[in-house]
Amino acid sequence: MDRIPVYVMTGFLGSGKSHRLNDILAQRRYRKCLVILSEKGRTDVSTEDKIVLDASSLSDEELVEKAGRIIRDHWIGEIWWEWNGMRAFSDWEHLIYETHLSRLMEPKRVYFSADENFVNFFLGKTGTAILTQLESADEILFFANDEKGKGVKEAGKKLSAWNPSASFRIVTPKSAGNLYVRSGRFTDHFKGLWQRRLDIFILLWSFLFLTAALLTREENLLRISLLAVGITLQTLPFVLIGVLLSTGMQLYSSRPP
Helix, strand or coil, X not given: CCCEEEEEEECCCCCCHHHHHHHHHCCCCCCCEEEEEXXXXXXXXXXXXXXXXXXXXXXXXXXXXHHHHHHHHCCCCEEEEECCCCCCHHHHHHHHHCCHHHHCXXXXXXXXXXXXXXXXXXXXXXXXXXXXXXXXXXEEEEEXXXXXXXXXXXXXXXXXXXXXXXXXXXXXXXXXXXXXXXXXXXXXXXXXXXXXXXXHHHHHHHHHHHXXXXXXXXXXXXXXXXXXXXXXXXXXXXXXXXXXXXXXXXXXXXXXX
């Protein structure tokens, strides 16, 4: 049995974890997801068409048992986990790596949700648990009303000082509905760009080939086929370069201002 990819959303109480999770789940409507909630936030997580495990009042042993049962009884495509903002990230790692969930789940990416209120009033002042979450994040999702607003640049510097290796993405009310999911080095966004360009390329190539075949005699089909293959081999590198450039621009724009 293949392990199921797990994405975890961390962050302090009231820092927007549920909002960010809702933004992402809205883009995952056609994926069979298990959503694990390790705390009750002020905002309800939209769980339409999702399997939900409310673990806010469960012991770790009960959580492991129930999560394992759900995975065994249902086909699950991916798991989204909202972690408790008051618990150290090592507790989550214990559940993933040192229980039988290690045979069922494969950690993919850790998100840390933050806003200016958290940075200005709570960062470094609320104990070490939240800092372990920040330091373990692969990506920081920073919510701001205005991407170029006052304080965004300074907040980005403060957060990046605790975790320089994490990518930094500014989320605004306008962009919240377009959150895509990064999975390790490459992203769903990258795959989507590649797939769209590849589909267009194949359709165009097929159209040109069929048109040439209809307009030429049968004995010239081999010559047309060889010509089409030659054009394909010459064009493909430029398609790949376009995908890499557009992906690089997207990744660059997600760095701190």
